[in-house]
Amino acid sequence: MRCKPEAEISCGDGGKQEESGAAACEHRRQYRREYMRRRRACPELQAAERDRRQRAYYALKTRRAQFQPGQNTNLRGEEVCAYCGRRPPVEHVMRLQICEQAPDGYVEVRIPYCGLC
Numbered sequence: 001m002r003c004k005p006e007a008e009i010s011c012g013d014g015g016k017q018e019e020s021g022a023a024a025c026e027h028r029r030q031y032r033r034e035y036m037r038r039r040r041a042c043p044e045l046q047a048a049e050r051d052r053r054q055r056a057y058y059a060l061k062t063r064r065a066q067f068q069p070g071q072n073t074n075l076r077g078e079e080v081c082a083y084c085g086r087r088p089p090v091e092h093v094m095r096l097q098i099c100e101q102a103p104d105g106y107v108e109v110r111i112p113y114c115g116l117c
């Protein structure tokens, strides 16, 4: 979070409090910057971050490999609208699908629909 020293409220005792507020803000900013610099330089935390990123990468890769288009689900496995493929469905609509094995040449299928497409 970034603080704005110029946005601080003055209490009428001149600019002294504003000045100390700006100095405190700068001190906090410097402290946070040094803290994060030390934290990023820590080898254990670097290894943990690398492991976390690698696990996330392989999890995403696995989900992508298992994903099959036309299943009406997104990469997270949640059901989505069959038409737009993005919004969650609010109802399932009945549609006819061509099927050569069926006696009529088609079968009824239920398709998720978001109601907006």
Ligand SMILES: [Zn+2]
Pocket: 081, 082, 083, 084, 085, 086, 087, 113, 114, 115, 116, 117
């Ligand atoms: Zn839709």
